[in-house]
Amino acid sequence: MNLxxxxxxxxxxxxxxxxxxxTYLMEFQNFLVxxxxxxxxxxxxxxxxxxxxxxxxxxxxxxxxxxRIGVEFSTYDKNYELMVSIQSENYIISTExxxxxxxxxxxxxxIKTKHKxxxxxxxxxxxxxxxxxxxxxxxVENLARKFITLVMNRKFGIHWWKLVSLKIQEKHKIRxxxxxxxxxxFKDVDERLxxxxxxxxxxxxxxxVMKWESSEENVMELSQPNLHLEKLSKIIQRQQVIYxxxxxxxxxxxxxxxxxxxxxxxELNRNxxxxxxxxxxxxxxxxxxxxxxxxxxLLCGLQKMSSELKSxxxxxxxxxxxxxxxxxxxxxxxxxxxxxxxxxTSRNSNQILALFNDELSRLYDSIEESFRFIEYLNFSDxxxxxxxxxxxxxxEIQNKIDGYVISFEANTDINDYEGSQSxxxxxxxxxxxxxxxxxxxxxxxxxxxxxxxxQGNYMPIQMDGISEHEMSRLGEKIVDIxxxxxxxxxxxxxxxxxxxxxxxxxxxxxxxxxQECGEEWICVDETITDFGRCLNCGEINEVTECERCxxxxxxxxxxDEQFLCEECWNYYEEE
Numbered sequence: 001m002n003l004x005x006x007x008x009x010x011x012x013x014x015x016x017x018x019x020x021x022x023t024y025l026m027e028f029q030n031f032l033v034x035x036x037x038x039x040x041x042x043x044x045x046x047x048x049x050x051x052x053x054x055x056x057x058x059x060x061x062x063x064x065x066x067x068r069i070g071v072e073f074s075t076y077d078k079n080y081e082l083m084v085s086i087q088s089e090n091y092i093i094s095t096e097x098x099x100x101x102x103x104x105x106x107x108x109x110x111i112k113t114k115h116k117x118x119x120x121x122x123x124x125x126x127x128x129x130x131x132x133x134x135x136x137x138x139x140v141e142n143l144a145r146k147f148i149t150l151v152m153n154r155k156f157g158i159h160w161w162k163l164v165s166l167k168i169q170e171k172h173k174i175r176x177x178x179x180x181x182x183x184x185x186f187k188d189v190d191e192r193l194x195x196x197x198x199x200x201x202x203x204x205x206x207x208x209v210m211k212w213e214s215s216e217e218n219v220m221e222l223s224q225p226n227l228h229l230e231k232l233s234k235i236i237q238r239q240q241v242i243y244x245x246x247x248x249x250x251x252x253x254x255x256x257x258x259x260x261x262x263x264x265x266x267e268l269n270r271n272x273x274x275x276x277x278x279x280x281x282x283x284x285x286x287x288x289x290x291x292x293x294x295x296x297x298l299l300c301g302l303q304k305m306s307s308e309l310k311s312x313x314x315x316x317x318x319x320x321x322x323x324x325x326x327x328x329x330x331x332x333x334x335x336x337x338x339x340x341x342x343x344x345t346s347r348n349s350n351q352i353l354a355l356f357n358d359e360l361s362r363l364y365d366s367i368e369e370s371f372r373f374i375e376y377l378n379f380s381d382x383x384x385x386x387x388x389x390x391x392x393x394x395x396e397i398q399n400k401i402d403g404y405v406i407s408f409e410a411n412t413d414i415n416d417y418e419g420s421q422s423x424x425x426x427x428x429x430x431x432x433x434x435x436x437x438x439x440x441x442x443x444x445x446x447x448x449x450x451x452x453x454x455q456g457n458y459m460p461i462q463m464d465g466i467s468e469h470e471m472s473r474l475g476e477k478i479v480d481i482x483x484x485x486x487x488x489x490x491x492x493x494x495x496x497x498x499x500x501x502x503x504x505x506x507x508x509x510x511x512x513x514x515q516e517c518g519e520e521w522i523c524v525d526e527t528i529t530d531f532g533r534c535l536n537c538g539e540i541n542e543v544t545e546c547e548r549c550x551x552x553x554x555x556x557x558x559x560d561e562q563f564l565c566e567e568c569w570n571y572y573e574e575e
Contacts, residue, residue: 003068003087007104008122011082011115018114021073025056028071028110035106037099038062062099065091069107084111093128100125101281120278129284130273136291137270143298144201144263145193150302152204154309155250161192163244164207168200198267206260207246254301254308259294266294341458344447349388349416352444356412356424357384359442359466363475364395370479375517375537376400377486388414394426399486400538401529405431406485408439408478419448419462426474428481439477442470489535490521492528510552515541524552 018024032038042061054073061067066089074081086104093100104123112118152160161169172192193201247260256262269287272279279287310318339345347355361382368379380396391411398405407429414422422444427436447464451457496508508525516539523533524543532543543552546565553565564572 003089004124005085005087005122006091006093006100006124007086009084009108009118009120011084011111012117012119013080013082013115014078016080018073021054021056025058025071029058031110032058032069032106037103037106062103065089065099067091067103082111082115093125095129095132095281095284098281123278126279129279129281130276133273133279133284133287133291136288136295137273140266140291140295140298141198141201141270143295143302144198147298147301147305148201148204149193151250151254151305151309154305164204168196168203171196171200198270202260202263202267205247205251205263208244251301254304256297256300259297262290262293262297266290338449338458342447342449342460343463344449344460345464346418346447347416347464349414352414352416352422352446353385353388353412355444355466356410356422356442359471360385360394360410360424360426363471363478367475367478367482371482375519376489376535377482385410385412388412397482397486401489401533401535402487403431404486406481409436414444416446418446420446422446426478430485439481440470440474442474443467489523489529493521493523493525493535496525496528509535510541510543512552512554514539515554 029038029043033040038058038060039062043058056071058069059067060069068087070083070085070087072083074083084107086100086107088100091097091100104125108118156163172195251259269290272283273287335346361384364379364382371377371379376399378398378400380398382395383393385392385394389412391409393407394410396405396407409427409429411425411427412423413425416422424442424444426439426441428439429436444466445462445464447460448462449458449460452459493508499505500507506525508523508528509520510522510524511520512522513520514522514534514537517534517537519534519536521534521536522541522543523529523535524531529535530540532541533539534541542554542556544555544557544563545552546568547562548564548568551565551567555563557563
């Protein structure tokens with residue numbers, strides 16, 4: 001087996017606590033089975049000891065994983081030692097997998113009952129959990145340094161370090177040389193917060209700047225004769241009062257009330273990880289929660305700081321934006337006043353485009369309605385003009401009989417200032433033609449107003465709106481194009497019928513209703529259009545000539561038997 005050691009610990013006893021190791025290890029194996037971490041049926045090898053060497057091995061399976069527990073007994077001058085190892089061939093350590101933690105706890109609990117001390121030597125799972133946590137600890141710790149640095153610099157300037165406690169300043173002085181020596185490329189970077197401990201950051205957050213209180217009583221006390229320097233120092237220290245409480249005045253407005261306690265817990269957890277102490281899943285989850293709490297508090301604190309401790313440049317920019325907003329609001333108010341008093345609506349380019357779309361769509365709907373009973377024409381949906389000053393197809397009309405299509409394209413020239421004009425241009429393209437033909441244009445007048453000082457209000461000079469006359473004229477031209485460009489095959493058939501009455505010949509229209517629309521307009525004259533096509537709706541009907549009487553009827557010819565119309569079929573049935 002290719003085994004990897006996951007856990008290793010040693011149990012120490014000052015006297016021999018196990019007389020028969022075969023029996024002891026058998027009890028050990030039974031304990032594991034009763035505890036539920038080993039299924040007796042999954043133990044692959046017999047419990048055994050190697051000849052001459054007090055080494056005992058238990059091999060077993062747990063689900064898909066292969067395990068080995070090794071126990072080695074050694075005797076020394078002053079103690080008895082039991083070396084225990086847990087190995088696996090294929091176990092994968094993760095934050096979710098709980099089996100190894102359960103196994104090592106149960107193994108440890110059995111061994112400790114007879115041994116005075118247990119020393120943990122190696123734990124790959126603890127190493128994995130700590131390795132996962134440390135980058136998160138590192139990030140939060142430096143986030144705290146960032147927060148303190150930015151806040152203090154912006155509050156007090158670059159010399160704020162002189163206000164921290166003497167204890168922290170002395171600690172920095174001691175570490176200053178070694179720190180600078182290691183980071184040769186960054187000797188010119190201020191290292192104060194980097195060179196102190198995490199706990200010192202907490203001290204800075206809660207720092208109280210003390211000041212000697214000048215009072216008659218204090219002066220009298222200091223004026224006592226024969227005061228030793230030490231006693232004088234103590235008196236001065238006792239007479240000091242809090243000049244500035246950094247937590248209350250600086251940091252608490254930016255951080256949660258519980259932050260100091262939360263950060264203290266974080267510091268303890270940080271030290272646990274940084275000093276490579278043993279960690280289990282429960283501790284992992286607790287530390288992770290502590291990290292998240294502090295991290296979120298600091299991120300929120302930085303956000304609050306950015307909004308409350310603003311630079312002159314940001315304040316200037318905000319003031320400028322505020323002025324622009326006020327000007328915009330004032331412009332909007334004046335515009336509203338102009339519109340309400342004059343009756344003239346002011347529109348921007350997008351609003352003018354929307355108005356053109358609305359009016360053209362409404363015109364198109366009315367044209368479609370006027371051709372409502374002309375079923376051979378198919379009107380598409382209206383497609384809005386999306387961009388100013390660019391061509392776009394707004395609608396299409398198709399003849400269902402021959403597939404002939406006409407596309408209508410619109411373009412705009414829009415101006416959105418007082419007294420200006422905007423235009424909507426409409427053109428059309430015939431099926432198969434590469435060029436556009438002009439139909440006409442519609443104008444929009446941008447309203448114009450002036451302030452009447454005599455009346456004290458705004459009066460119109462030019463009203464706004466689209467020319468209704470031009471729009472109506474445009475509609476007439478579209479109707480003319482439809483009537484002229486699209487062939488009415490019913491008229492052709494009617495003309496053919498007139499010739500039949502006059503000169504004789506077959507009727508071009510079948511005296512049967514179309515199977516789609518129910519109208520009797522099925523063409524059986526291929527000189528007009530496709531045989532069987534309905535001249536009303538364009539549907540192709542399956543029509544075949546009767547082989548007996550020559551009449552046309554619904555149906556399709558067959559290779560096996562002759563095609564008969566319904567009348568002839570009934571005749572043969574009766575025969």
